């Protein structure tokens with residue numbers, strides 16, 4: 001199959017979205033016709049999630065608290081259904097509200113968590129403030145994904161909580177979370193090759209690279225009928241690990257994702273492109289064209305600051321008008337990109353001007 005498949009043109013992100021929308025009719029209106037149901041079935045509920053929950057040794061004795069966002073985002077429901085099928089009791093707590101998360105963990109004797117690594121660190125830091133102690137909880141495992149993290153961060157979270165942490169890789173274009181998942185040996189993530197054909201390419205040439213070389217992961221769905229996706233360029237850089245795994249599974253394993261081929265940012269597990277923020281920003285009346293984005297760590301969480309120039313006539317001394325504009329901008333970005341930024345307004349000419357390619361993003365998060 002591989003030799004014939006390389007003749008198929010490679011797909012990039014925007015193209016998949018355009019095709020899925022065309023097929024589903026989402027652009028006009030979501031109606032419950034059979035085609036839409038089929039698309040939702042295939043894009044929202046990955047069948048493989050049962051396999052990886054079993055691969056980590058979890059089962060009917062476990063209580064699974066799913067702290068990912070529910071709704072049309074695949075992170076929530078994807079693992080929810082997998083955990084139910086594996087027999088776990090599922091607490092659909094959704095994202096955020098740390099005090100309530102801890103209350104649920106204590107009351108339901110939660111054993112398995114699903115979250116981003118930064119949120120796990122955030123919860124730990126908030127324990128005393130929220131009035132909980134670790135020894136009141138019954139945690140045993142966490143499935144962490146949604147953003148890249150290092151082996152050091154894994155070990156740190158394992159030590160802080162006294163649990164085992166399993167790395168999870170997924171993307172909405174390929175069904176959501178759990179496209180690849182670690183088994184109990186925690187040595188690379190098995191890609192479910194019965195559902196996905198996997199290639200590694202050199203991002204600059206698009207040609208295949210050797211398995212033990214770092215390359216961009218390209219995936220093809222093998223079991224979708226309504227929305228098959230051929231040779232999708234994930235933009236994620238990884239390596240295929242050599243040799244078998246002591247667990248006996250023959251699905252090959254990928255190493256941790258080490259980077260991206262494009263300028264996509266990941267903030268608290270949410271993917272966002274600078275161009276997306278720009279579009280949302282420029283739609284707000286009064287916003288001028290020059291802007292800059294800064295990302296930093298505040299505690300365990302990522303914070304986005306949007307600095308933007310606004311029309312000079314807004315600086316009249318009326319602070320309430322400026323405050324309203326700030327809120328308007330923050331809400332526009334939150335509703336369009338799912339991230340609530342801190343907004344700073346500047347007079348025209350206050351931000352740096354670039355003669356060549358503008359450097360809009362400053363990422364101050366520590367590199368691990």
Ligand SMILES: [Zn+2]
Nearest residue numbers: 183245247249
């Ligand atoms: Zn294994």
